[in-house]
Amino acid sequence: MDYQAILNVIEKELKQFNPGGKVPDYIPELSAVSPDKFGMHLYCLSGEHFFFGDSSERFSIQSISKVFTLALAKKYGKKIWRRVDVEPSGDPFNSLTQLEKEKGIPRNPFINAGSLVIADILISHLDNPKKELLEFVQLITQDETINYDEEVAASEKKHGYRNIALVNYMKSLGNIENNADEILDFYFYQCSISMSTEQLAKAFMIFANEGRILETNERVIKPNSVKRINAIMQTCGFYDEAGEFSFRVGLPGKSGVGGGIVAVHPQQYAVAVWSPLLNEKGNSEKGMRALEELTTLTGLSIF
Ligand code: DON
Numbered sequence: 001m002d003y004q005a006i007l008n009v010i011e012k013e014l015k016q017f018n019p020g021g022k023v024p025d026y027i028p029e030l031s032a033v034s035p036d037k038f039g040m041h042l043y044c045l046s047g048e049h050f051f052f053g054d055s056s057e058r059f060s061i062q063s064i065s066k067v068f069t070l071a072l073a074k075k076y077g078k079k080i081w082r083r084v085d086v087e088p089s090g091d092p093f094n095s096l097t098q099l100e101k102e103k104g105i106p107r108n109p110f111i112n113a114g115s116l117v118i119a120d121i122l123i124s125h126l127d128n129p130k131k132e133l134l135e136f137v138q139l140i141t142q143d144e145t146i147n148y149d150e151e152v153a154a155s156e157k158k159h160g161y162r163n164i165a166l167v168n169y170m171k172s173l174g175n176i177e178n179n180a181d182e183i184l185d186f187y188f189y190q191c192s193i194s195m196s197t198e199q200l201a202k203a204f205m206i207f208a209n210e211g212r213i214l215e216t217n218e219r220v221i222k223p224n225s226v227k228r229i230n231a232i233m234q235t236c237g238f239y240d241e242a243g244e245f246s247f248r249v250g251l252p253g254k255s256g257v258g259g260g261i262v263a264v265h266p267q268q269y270a271v272a273v274w275s276p277l278l279n280e281k282g283n284s285e286k287g288m289r290a291l292e293e294l295t296t297l298t299g300l301s302i303f
Pocket of ligand 1: 061062063064093094112156163191255256257258282283
């Protein structure tokens with residue numbers, strides 16, 4: 001498969017495509033990013049990689065971090081599924097209403113409420129969750145330069161009214177163990193991690209490679225956890241647009257409001273794309289188009 005030729009076609013076709021939409025203004029630090037950024041990077045199981053555009057420029061990974069925290073929390077066994085479900089929400093990522101009906105149990109670990117519960121679990125089990133999360137991401141990417149962006153974390157903390165409401169509401173319903181401020185601080189830091197599409201594609205190779213790091217072959221998560229996390233990415237990775245992403249792209253994936261999307265084809269490749277303009281569901285519109293083109297032109301999707 002000539003992936004580079006296919007990526008070149010995608011770049012040419014979409015470079016001038018203006019998807020409309022906007023950068024998120026509820027995290028002011030993110031609204032300063034140029035909406036014209038566009039990059040894509042694909043890593044294959046063979047170690048070969050292909051790319052175009054702003055593929056090595058770092059951006060805020062935001063909700064993509066929820067996959068990393070879930071991978072860490074999976075070590076604490078089946079008990080986590082008593083506190084967070086695995087069903088698509090059909091609601092926006094920061095919705096409050098579903099929680100009331102469902103007694104404080106979030107629909108899945110990728111909506112904000114679910115990831116706040118995962119943050120709570122990590123805080124209960126780890127001595128220094130911020131350090132251990134960063135070390136995990138650095139390990140799977142084999143890159144020690146990956147770091148938090150303190151300014152993005154501070155910017156979100158200042159305006160994080162929704163997340164503050166979500167965590168306190170779940171605490172009132174008994175689904176939060178630790179101090180709300182501590183959970184929010186960890187959550188805002190996890191979302192602020194800054195990575196390029198090249199680093200994200202490499203990191204997500206653990207989900208294409210049965211839980212093994214591409215470069216070292218070291219197993220960091222069990223194959224069974226990979227199966228489950230890929231399934232949740234497929235059904236819940238794009239919130240109330242998970243069906244649309246599945247329909248158009250046909251791969252498990254995860255988006256973030258920094259404009260990044262990562263998708264995985266088990267046993268084949270991991271691919272990341274970045275384009276900051278978001279549609280009304282909070283997903284990168286051009287990123288989705290690029291991935292749709294990729295699975296169409298390669299003829300490779302999980303379906
Ligand atoms: O908590 C928030 O709202 C953001 N830090 C993350 C949301 C996000 O990335 C949703 N993804 N598309």
